[in-house]
Amino acid sequence: MAQVPFEFRYSKLIEKNPREIVLLRGNGCKWRRCRFCDYHTDFSLDEKANFELNSKVLAQVTGEFERLEVINSGSFCDLDAGTVAMLLEICQTKKIHTIYFESHWMHRELIAAWRERFAEIGVRVQMKIGVETFDSLFRESYLDKGMGMATAEDIAQYFDQVCLLQGLPGQNRESMLKDIELGLKYFVRVCVNIMVPNTKSILPDPQVIKIFLEEIYPLYKDDERIDILLNNTDFGVGV
Numbered sequence: 273m274a275q276v277p278f279e280f281r282y283s284k285l286i287e288k289n290p291r292e293i294v295l296l297r298g299n300g301c302k303w304r305r306c307r308f309c310d311y312h313t314d315f316s317l318d319e320k321a322n323f324e325l326n327s328k329v330l331a332q333v334t335g336e337f338e339r340l341e342v343i344n345s346g347s348f349c350d351l352d353a354g355t356v357a358m359l360l361e362i363c364q365t366k367k368i369h370t371i372y373f374e375s376h377w378m379h380r381e382l383i384a385a386w387r388e389r390f391a392e393i394g395v396r397v398q399m400k401i402g403v404e405t406f407d408s409l410f411r412e413s414y415l416d417k418g419m420g421m422a423t424a425e426d427i428a429q430y431f432d433q434v435c436l437l438q439g440l441p442g443q444n445r446e447s448m449l450k451d452i453e454l455g456l457k458y459f460v461r462v463c464v465n466i467m468v469p470n471t472k473s474i475l476p477d478p479q480v481i482k483i484f485l486e487e488i489y490p491l492y493k494d495d496e497r498i499d500i501l502l503n504n505t506d507f508g509v510g511v
């Protein structure tokens with residue numbers, strides 16, 4: 273994916289769980305091994321440049337929905353200290369009561385302190401994780417997510433929301449439904465991403481996507497607890 277242009281770093285999601293969303297830049301995902309992912313190329317080790325870019329992106333936040341989703345092609349702890357200070361300040365000045373972050377499983381032990389930091393100013397943190405599937409063998413042997421054999425119950429000890437990746441070779445109607453239902457059982461919200469081709473070797477499976485569109489999408493498209501991204505840019509950020 274490489275570096276995302278400025279104009280694709282801010283958007284508003286108005287249909288379900290209305291919120292503003294920003295795509296910030298951090299110092300990079302520390303895992304970088306997920307076999308389907310090239311998002312992690314949107315990073316820089318230049319913290320000053322990251323802060324300057326993130327400041328301009330965050331200047332667009334109005335607080336109109338009192339909710340802000342922060343993504344950064346990695347994990348919350350990849351953000352520089354200046355950006356974090358600015359997020360805390362924006363939550364207060366724009367009256368944001370809920371802020372969403374994303375994280376890889378490897379940083380799970382940092383989440384409690386992160387929640388506490390925002391709770392001190394009265395802001396609730398919702399932490400999101402890309403699990404892609406709860407079938408741990410498929411997840412680890414094929415996708416290389418780096419989550420070991422963690423189950424939905426294990427993941428729910430730390431995280432509030434999950435992202436699932438569907439439309440992959442080897443998935444079928446039953447496996448996709450099972451993942452969505454487990455997501456709804458253990459988590460506040462679920463985000464289903466349909467695989468699209470990128471620079472990595474894993475390709476979408478057109479037959480699996482056809483099954484999703486015909487037999488699964490109609491069941492959940494109006495569910496307020498599920499975001500479905502048929503294209504990875506449906507949130508209006510990223511390229």
Ligand code: SF4
Pocket residue numbers: 301302303304305306309310311312345346376402
């Ligand atoms: S943890 Fe996230 S950003 Fe990092 S490689 Fe995996 S999917 Fe990509």
